[in-house]
Amino acid sequence: MNAQVQLKTVDDVVSPNRIESILANVTQIAKTDLAPLVHDIDLKGVYPENVMRALGEAGAYGQHAPMTSASSPSPDAFDLETAIRAMSIVGEECLSTAFCVWCQDALAWYIANSGNELLKKNLGPKVASGEVLGGTGLSNPMKSLFGIEKLRLKGVRVDGGFEVTGTLPWVSNLGEDHHFGIVFALPGEEDRKVMAVADCSAEGVKISENDDFVALDGTRTFAIQLRKAFIPAESVLADPIDEYIPRIRAGFILLQAGMAFGMIRSCIDLMEQAGQTLSHVNCHLPDQPEDFRVQLDAMEREVFELARTPFDPSKEYFIRVIKARLAAGDASVAAAHNAMLHCGARGYVRRGAAQRRLREAYFVAIVTPATKQLRKMLSDLGAA
Known part of the structure; x- marks a missing residue:
């Protein structure tokens, strides 16, 4: 695929023809590139990285995540329906890959809804285009917010950002050059919580193999260890998360x-x-x-x-x-x-x-x- 993703701005509502083109390209990728890999993905745990990047080039990850610098983009710019339809086309062939698509969509969703303009300008378009791949990292935080688990990551403020320590047992769509979302508590700051994007290649971040699954083994699901990992202020999505989580939670689930x-x-x-x-x-x-x-x-x-x-x-x-x-x-x-x-x-x-x-x-x-x-x-x- 050579199609280039075109990110929406507040004033650039994607036309029906463009949406049809995106979905047609996603269908072609699913039938031509993904379908022949399905058994290797399922039985051998092959990660379909080339397919993931091609889907990004086709526009599958960008329609719901406008990386605009406007402080209050129009809700119409967040086209969740096209993202869901594109994911469903992939899911008809392979749920493992569709799950990776959701991970990518969620990461783009986090960034697009952040007030961090630098993050939206620099990393955001790369995630939305598939140039940078990544995961969500919100399984533990989502459970924590509803009283099911304790939050596993803790951080301290340092010059230029935070140092974060803890372990996340299940984070998917990862690799040495991938990114993922994290939420960490700041002990001593009245249970204040911060959400940020972490880099798998950063010092203090280690990814390690996990158990084999009965399915979905091609999703690059790893355990993540953070040991005083430095999270720069430029990578912070929300500090604190109190107003941010309610903004992203419905989209996170609906996708x-x-x-x-x-x-x-x-x-x-x-x-x-x-x-x-x-x-x-x-x-x-x-x-x-x-x-x-x-x-x-x-x-x-x-x-x-x-x-x-x-x-x-x-x-x-x-x-x-x-x-x-x-x-x-x-x-x-x-x-x-x-x-x-x-x-x-x-x-x-x-x-x-x-x-x-x-x-x-x-x-x-x-x-x-x-x-x-x-x-x-x-x-x-x-x-x-």
């Missing part, structure tokens, strides 16, 4: 719908393919492809409506976001389960798509915020 939508659409295709020769017996299964198509259409309408107002501060809006994400995870597992039943033994072989989809689908339900965390969040908000 994950792209993984689910791609998964579900792929499973519908598998069920329909199986029906070409097994319809005489598959018709007796209680859940049919059309049932999931209707469900998917309804979920897409809800998510895309929510994606138009990602900065809505109301409790009612956030409850809808949580419920939409919960429904997407549940539907992913249900669709993959039924794809396996429809395919039967054909889907149960080592290279069978149905069994791969079933393994991948559980990740949609357990990635932060996981099904159990989403239900806890609803309970905490009085909406369980």
